Amino acid sequence: TDVPKIKGLPEIPGVPIFGNLIQLGDRHAKVTGEWAKKYGPVFQVRMGNKRIVFANSFESVRQLWLKEQSALISRPTFHTFHSVVSSSQGFTIGTSPWDESCKQRRKAAATALNRPAVQSYMPIIDLESTTSICELWSDSEGGKTDINPIPYFQRFALNTSLTLNYGIRIDGNVQDSLLQEIVAVERGVSNFRSTSNNWQDYVPLLRIFPKMSNEAEDFRVRRDKYLTYLLNLLKKQIADGTDKPCITGNILKDPEAKFNDAEIKSLCLTMVSAGLDTVPGNLVMALAYLGGCDDGQRIQNKAYEEIMKVYPHNDAWSKCLVEEKVPYITAFVKEVLRYWTVIPICLPRKSIRDIKWGPAVIPAGTTFFMNAWAADYDAEYFHEPEKFIPERYLDSPESTGTPHYGYGAGSRMCAGSHLANRELYTAFIRSITAFTIHPPQDSTDLPILDALECNLIPTALTTEPKPFKIRFKVRDPVLLQQWIAESQERTKGL
Numbered sequence: 001t002d003v004p005k006i007k008g009l010p011e012i013p014g015v016p017i018f019g020n021l022i023q024l025g026d027r028h029a030k031v032t033g034e035w036a037k038k039y040g041p042v043f044q045v046r047m048g049n050k051r052i053v054f055a056n057s058f059e060s061v062r063q064l065w066l067k068e069q070s071a072l073i074s075r076p077t078f079h080t081f082h083s084v085v086s087s088s089q090g091f092t093i094g095t096s097p098w099d100e101s102c103k104q105r106r107k108a109a110a111t112a113l114n115r116p117a118v119q120s121y122m123p124i125i126d127l128e129s130t131t132s133i134c135e136l137w138s139d140s141e142g143g144k145t146d147i148n149p150i151p152y153f154q155r156f157a158l159n160t161s162l163t164l165n166y167g168i169r170i171d172g173n174v175q176d177s178l179l180q181e182i183v184a185v186e187r188g189v190s191n192f193r194s195t196s197n198n199w200q201d202y203v204p205l206l207r208i209f210p211k212m213s214n215e216a217e218d219f220r221v222r223r224d225k226y227l228t229y230l231l232n233l234l235k236k237q238i239a240d241g242t243d244k245p246c247i248t249g250n251i252l253k254d255p256e257a258k259f260n261d262a263e264i265k266s267l268c269l270t271m272v273s274a275g276l277d278t279v280p281g282n283l284v285m286a287l288a289y290l291g292g293c294d295d296g297q298r299i300q301n302k303a304y305e306e307i308m309k310v311y312p313h314n315d316a317w318s319k320c321l322v323e324e325k326v327p328y329i330t331a332f333v334k335e336v337l338r339y340w341t342v343i344p345i346c347l348p349r350k351s352i353r354d355i356k357w358g359p360a361v362i363p364a365g366t367t368f369f370m371n372a373w374a375a376d377y378d379a380e381y382f383h384e385p386e387k388f389i390p391e392r393y394l395d396s397p398e399s400t401g402t403p404h405y406g407y408g409a410g411s412r413m414c415a416g417s418h419l420a421n422r423e424l425y426t427a428f429i430r431s432i433t434a435f436t437i438h439p440p441q442d443s444t445d446l447p448i449l450d451a452l453e454c455n456l457i458p459t460a461l462t463t464e465p466k467p468f469k470i471r472f473k474v475r476d477p478v479l480l481q482q483w484i485a486e487s488q489e490r491t492k493g494l
C-alpha cells in the first residue's frame with residue numbers, strides 16, 4: 001500500500017490485491033457505517049494499493065476534520081479523474097491538492113461566494129427560481145399532470161452558476177440541448193470522480209482494460225467543447241463591450257489578475273460543476289418528501305403556516321430575496337442537507353502532517369474519507385436520526401454548532417455553502433407558497449425517500465435521485481401570476 005499499515009488503528013481484514021474493495025462493493029457508506037459498530041468510528045481499510053482512514057461518527061469527524069483541519073488540508077489524486085478526465089481543463093478546486101495555486105483559486109472562489117457577494121447575486125436567483133416555477137406550473141396543467149421536478153431544478157442551479165461565472169444563461173426550456181449536454185456530461189464526470197466507482201484507481205493492473213479510460217476520455221472531449229464555447233463567448237462579449245458583470249469577466253479584465261489560463265479554466269470548471277448535482281439533489285429530494293409521504297403533508301402545512309406568520313401580506317416571494325426571516329424554513333434547509341447528505345462519502349482529503357489518534361500516529365500523506373452519511377445519521381449525536389425532523393434545528397442541543405456534514409467540514413469545507421443555502425431557502429419559500437404538493441396519481445411514480453436507496457447510481461459521488469413524479473397544485477393562480485410578473489419585471493435586464 002501507498003502508506004504502510006498504521007499501528008494502533010483498527011484495520012478491517014481484507015483479501016490480497018483488492019484489500020477491502022470487494023466487501024465495500026457499491027455501498028461504501030452503508031458498509032463502513034456497519035463496520036464502525038464493530039471496529040469503532042475510525043479505522044483503516046485497504047482499497048487495492050491505497051490505505052484509507054475512514055471516519056464514521058459525528059464526533060470523530062469533528063476531531064479530525066475540524067480540530068486537525070490544518071493537517072487535513074490537501075486532496076489526494078486518482079488515476080481516472082486526474083490523469084484522464086482532467087488532462088485538458090485542469091482540476092476543479094475541490095479535486096486539487098493543496099499548493100499555492102489551489103490556495104489562490106480557493107481564495108478567489110471564497111471571495112466571489114462570500115455572504116455580501118451572494119446577496120448581490122439574488123436577482124439571478126430571483127430570475128432562475130421564477131423561470132423554473134413558472135415552467136413547472138405550466139407543465140403541470142393546473143395540477144392534472146404529475147411532474148418529475150428534477151430537470152426544472154437542474155436548470156435553476158446550472159443557470160445560476162453560469163450567470164455568476166460567465167454572465168451567460170441558457171434561455172431555452174428544460175429540453176434545451178446545451179442544458180442536457182452539460183447535465184449529462186457533468187453527471188458522467190462526477191462518476192469518474194467517485195471514490196467508489198473506479199477500481200482501476202486502486203488496482204493499477206485493471207488499467208490494461210481500456211473501457212473505463214475510453215469512456216472517461218469521451219466525457220473529457222465533450223466537456224472541453226462546452227467549456228471552450230462558454231469561455232470564448234465571454235471573451236468575445238468582452239471584446240465587443242456586451243459582457244455582463246461576472247466572476248470570470250472580472251478576472252479576465254483585471255490587469256493585476258494573477259491567474260494563468262489553466263487556473264482560469266479550473267475556476268470556471270469549479271463554478272459550472274460544483275452546484276450542478278448538489279443543489280438539485282437536495283431540492284428535489286425535499287420536494288419528493290413533501291409530496292411523497294404523509295409526513296410531508298404535515299411539514300408543508302407547518303412550513304406554510306410559519307411563512308404566513310412572518311409574511312401575512314403575501315410578500316414572502318419577494319422578501320425571501322433580501323432576508324432570511326422564517327426560522328422554520330432555515331431549519332428545514334439544514335434538515336434537508338443532513339437527511340440527504342448528497343455527497344455521502346465526502347470529497348477525499350490527504351493529510352500533510354502526522355495526526356495522533358489515540359495510540360496511533362497516522363502519517364502525513366494518508367488519504368482520509370469522511371462517511372458524512374454515517375456521521376449525519378449518528379444516533380449518539382442526533383435524536384432519531386432516521387426521521388426527518390426540521391424542528392431539531394430550532395430548539396434542541398443539535399441546533400448549536402456544526403449542524404451537519406452535508407457541506408463537509410474544516411479547511412476545505414464547501415466554498416459555495418452561502419450561495420447554496422440562499423438558493424435552497426428561496427426555492428423552498430417560493431415552491432411552498434406557490435403550490436401544495438401531492439403524491440402522484442400512479443403509485444409506481446412515488447419517490448423513494450431513503451437517503452441511500454433514492455440514489456440511481458449507488459457508486460456516484462453525488463446522489464442522483466431516481467426519477468419519480470409528484471403533483472403540484474397551485475394555491476392561488478392570481479397571486480402566483482402576480483408574483484411571477486413582478487419578478488419578471490425586476491429581472492428583465494438580466
Ligand code: HEM
Pocket residue numbers: 093094095096106109113161270271274275278279282342343346347348405406407408409410411412413414415416417419420
Ligand atoms: C447544496 C449544495 C452543495 C453541497 C451539498 C455541497 C457540498 C460540498 C462538499 C461536501 C464539499 C467537500 C467539502 C470537504 O471536503 O469538507 C464541497 C466542496 C466545494 N464546494 Fe460545494 N456543495 C454545494 C454547492 C456548491 C456551490 C453552489 C458551489 C459554488 C458555485 C460550491 C463550491 C464548492 C467548492 C469550490 C468546493 C471545494 C472546496 C475546496 O476543496 O477547498 N458548492 N461542496
